Structures are given as structure tokens and as C-alpha cells.
Amino acid sequence: MPRAVAGPEIERLIQLLARLPGLGPRSARRVALHLIKKREALMAPLATALGDAIGKIVTCRTCGNxxxxxxxxxxxxxxxxxxxxxxxxxxxxxxxxxxxxxxxxxxxxxxxxxxxxxxxxxxxxxxxxxxxxxxxxxxxxxxxxxxxxxxxxxxxxxxxxxxxxxxxxxxxLAQGVPVGGELDYLDEGTLSAAIRARTQM
CATH class of the missing domain: 3.40.1360.10 (Dna Topoisomerase Vi A Subunit; Chain: A, domain 2)
Structure with missing residues (x-):
């Protein structure tokens, strides 16, 4: 079992960051290290922003935004x-x-x-x-x-x-060839949708 290289607070930060989409354990460690290095410029404002968000953000009962x-x-x-x-x-x-x-x-x-x-x-x-x-x-x-x-x-x-x-x-929404897309790189489903949704020039 690998030994912890940092205190429990830092390990907890890494574990929480690893739960975010797109961040695995390695990426979470890199992000945590970056935050620690930039404590005053980045970590403190981020902590404040998260605290504000917890208290103020609500879900719109009309649309769900x-x-x-x-x-x-x-x-x-x-x-x-x-x-x-x-x-x-x-x-x-x-x-x-x-x-x-x-x-x-x-x-x-x-x-x-x-x-x-x-x-x-x-x-x-x-x-x-x-x-x-x-x-x-x-x-x-x-x-x-x-x-x-x-x-x-x-x-x-x-x-x-x-x-x-x-x-x-x-x-x-229409579906098909993305702007700037090359036909050779598209899957059959996308090409089929693009042909069905074709428009007159």
C-alpha cells in the first residue's frame, strides 16, 4: 500500500478533486499541487467562491436552470x-x-x-x-x-x-456534419443524419 506523502488535509483535497468529472487521481494531485503553490492568488479566492456558491445558488423552479x-x-x-x-x-x-x-x-x-x-x-x-x-x-x-x-x-x-x-x-436541432468537419473522419450515423437533414442550396 502506497504511503501518504502529505498531511490528511492535502490528501482530502486530492480525494475530493478526484471526484470531479475529467479528473483522475493523477490529475487531482497536479491540480492540488497547483492550488497549493498559488494559495493566495488562486486557492483562497476559490474557497471564497465555493462558500458563496453553497449559500446563494438555487435551482429555478420554472425551468430548472x-x-x-x-x-x-x-x-x-x-x-x-x-x-x-x-x-x-x-x-x-x-x-x-x-x-x-x-x-x-x-x-x-x-x-x-x-x-x-x-x-x-x-x-x-x-x-x-x-x-x-x-x-x-x-x-x-x-x-x-x-x-x-x-x-x-x-x-x-x-x-x-x-x-x-x-x-x-x-x-x-439538425444533426450532421460539424462546421469544419472532414467527411472521412465522421461515423456512419453522423453521415446518415447529415444526408437525411440535407437542405437546398
Whole structure:
């Protein structure tokens, strides 16, 4: 069994960092060492920011976004098109679409996708509240911005059926060749989706 090379506080820091996505034990040790070397410039402000986040960050009861207000900044923005609702699996997807800056709509975070193998069914996601929002807010279009995975597509088909009687138009993001992508490097599924979603020049 390898011996500890640092005190329990540092070992605990490494163990906690290793739980973060994308960080294994080695990466966690490198990050911990970097934080320790930059205690005043980085570690202290990070500790303060984490403390603030614990006390102030809440989940928006309307859309499922995380913010410091409830309803969140997106839901209370009067310049957004309230008749267009973008459905995403997770908050990270919402942030990605916001960074792209191509939509000026409201969002609805499902909290995941349907996954029978993982035991995630319709009741485990924010689907009932989505249907309520589409009815109550007179939404005219629901954009399904879900991943191109099997679970993502299953969820999209399920939502299309659930929303069929709401009167809202249900669309989904186009899928296919990424900008700057070479055809030779793409998988068959991506190429097939790109051909089916082709548009007139």
C-alpha cells in the first residue's frame, strides 16, 4: 500500500478533486499541487467562491436552470421570446446554447434523458412540468435540443408524443456534419443524419 506523502488535509483535497468529472487521481494531485503553490492568488479566492456558491445558488423552479435568483435570469428576461421553449437534458446544455448566442428563447431543463438501462423513466425527469408550461404559457414552438445518443433520441420521440396534443410545433436541432468537419473522419450515423437533414442550396 502506497504511503501518504502529505498531511490528511492535502490528501482530502486530492480525494475530493478526484471526484470531479475529467479528473483522475493523477490529475487531482497536479491540480492540488497547483492550488497549493498559488494559495493566495488562486486557492483562497476559490474557497471564497465555493462558500458563496453553497449559500446563494438555487435551482429555478420554472425551468430548472441554476442561478442566484428564482425565477432565474433567463426566465425573467423580458426580451426573450416566451412562445419558444428550448428543451435540454442538463444545465450544461443550456449554458452551451447560451454561449453560442443563436437563440433568444426560454429553456426547460429535463434533468437527464430517458434511460431504461439506468432506471430513468418519465417520472424521474421534469416532463410533467414541461407539458404544463407549454399549455399555460401558450408556447408555439418547442425545440428539442437533445443529444444524438440512443437515450437522447428515445427521449425526443417520447416528448414528441407527449406534446402532440398541446398544439405547439415540436422541432429538433439538425444533426450532421460539424462546421469544419472532414467527411472521412465522421461515423456512419453522423453521415446518415447529415444526408437525411440535407437542405437546398
Amino acid at each position: 441554476v442561478d442566484v435568483t428564482d425565477p432565474c435570469t433567463v426566465c425573467t428576461d423580458p426580451t426573450r421570446d416566451a412562445r419558444t421553449l428550448v428543451v435540454v437534458a442538463d444545465v450544461g446544455d443550456l449554458w452551451a446554447l447560451e454561449r453560442a448566442g443563436v437563440l433568444n428563447a426560454r429553456y426547460h431543463v429535463l434533468g437527464g434523458v430517458l434511460s431504461p438501462l439506468d432506471g430513468v423513466g418519465p417520472d424521474d425527469l421534469n416532463i410533467a412540468s414541461l407539458v404544463t408550461r407549454v399549455h399555460d404559457q401558450e408556447v408555439s414552438e418547442v425545440i428539442l435540443a437533445l443529444g444524438a445518443t440512443v437515450d437522447g433520441q428515445t427521449t425526443a420521440h417520447y416528448l414528441t408524443d407527449v406534446l402532440r396534443d398541446t398544439g405547439a410545433r415540436v422541432t429538433r
